Amino acid sequence: MNIIKVCAFCITAVILIIVVREQNKSIASLISIVSGIAVMIYVIANIDGVFTILNNLSSISKVESKYLTLILKISGITYLIEFGKNLCVDASESALGTKLEMAGKVMIVTLTLPILTEILEQIVGLL
Numbered sequence: 001m002n003i004i005k006v007c008a009f010c011i012t013a014v015i016l017i018i019v020v021r022e023q024n025k026s027i028a029s030l031i032s033i034v035s036g037i038a039v040m041i042y043v044i045a046n047i048d049g050v051f052t053i054l055n056n057l058s059s060i061s062k063v064e065s066k067y068l069t070l071i072l073k074i075s076g077i078t079y080l081i082e083f084g085k086n087l088c089v090d091a092s093e094s095a096l097g098t099k100l101e102m103a104g105k106v107m108i109v110t111l112t113l114p115i116l117t118e119i120l121e122q123i124v125g126l127l
Contacts, residue, residue, distance in 0.1 A: 009035070010039065036086065077107055085100050
């Protein structure tokens with residue numbers, strides 16, 4: 001089970017951070033950030049199965065690929081923004097994390113505008 005490895009890694013990192021924090025807060029913060037990045041890289045490297053399943057579901061259901069692509073982009077943005085925000089908070093830069101979160105929301109709205117426009121055109125066409 002991969003989640004056991006991830007949990008063990010994170011628990012080990014937390015113990016190391018607690019021990020090191022007493023000596024040097026900067027190094028402890030660096031360990032926290034590097035550990036978070038390592039977990040994110042591990043997750044991204046193991047996500048290809050999700051794409052395969054979504055592609056299969058898309059072809060079975062005859063859903064247009066642009067909608068699937070949009071859902072994947074939005075999901076990716078939300079995970080990356082959450083990760084980046086948490087890194088900012090860990091580095092005691094919560095204000096920057098809040099701005100990053102706002103930027104992510106704007107990106108998501110921007111991505112959805114073409115779909116919203118298409119829906120509105122369909123509604124206007126029905127009237």
